[in-house]
Amino acid sequence: MEKIIDHKEFNITSLKFRNVSSTLLSATNDIEANRALKKFLHFIDNEPLISDFILRNNIKTFNIKEVLEESDYYTKFDIPLDDSEEVAFIYQLLQYVSKNNLRYSTVAGGYGTSKKFRDMIREFNREVTQILYSRINSYLRELEIKMGLNEKQGGIVINQGANGQLIMAKHGDVQATQNNNNASNNDELLGVIKTLIAELKANPISETELQEDILDDLSDLEEATQTGEQPRKSLVRRTLDKLKSINELSAEGTIIAMNVQRLITYLGQL
Secondary structure (H helix, E strand, O other): OEEEEEHHHHHHHHHHHHHHHHHHHOOOOHHHHHHHHHHHHHHHHHOHHHHHHHHHHOOOOOOHHHHHHHOOOOOOOOOOOOHHHHHHHHHHHHHHHHHOOOOHHHHOOOOOOOOOHHHHHHHHHHHHHHHHHHHHHHHHHHHHHHOOHHHOOOEEEEEEOOOOOEEEEEEOOOOOOOOOOHHHHHHHHHHHHHHHHHHHHHOOOOOHHHHHHHHHHHHHHHHHHHOOOOOOHHHHHHHHHHHHHHHHHOOOOOHHHHHHHHHHHHHHOO
16 A cells, blocks of 8 residues: 655644544533544544554553453543553553443543533543543654655655554655635634634633734634635734744643644645
């Protein structure tokens, strides 16, 4: 198997990963979390770049059934400190929950400051699931830099090795045919803008002036997108600069940070 992934396709993969991660990390009950977990695992297991990362780290096997049986419901998990084992443990834990159709809150009992499932799930995601998200996200960023994909040129040539792992190499001057549906792209962009506006209003950032400025720019961007017009280059550049500043202020894995990264990806393709 040989496949070439160019800059735009890589960005789309990263965006989809952040989307499925955001849905899981923002879940507030078992129904939402269990469905989001299945979609999250399906995506990372079937996306070659990410599944290869899991394969390379999922070496040690943990007896998750035994871990759950021996743990008190209100006890936090002893997550390994080794980077590879950390990924393996969390991945296997989430897989066990999904494959055995356990309620998500079953593994979240030791987290949160109250006995409300909402709090438990939120804190479990923050202390456990978010670790896996951050590790995969960092891996994708490192891969982007190593392969020169952040230069908007070239690409990655991937081949399946004998052991199942991917063999990757940098590929220059990749030519790919892009079939863009402008109406669909506008709808997606508009959805991200509206979501981010709502998040910023609900959870304002610490710098008041930056908060006000970005909301003004996002409103202008929303208006332009709603009419189907291509946003002005100056507006896009101005918005990108402010988004990058907000990204630095926001903790990785938070809803605002992920939506900021999603919008940066969209605007970077305009």
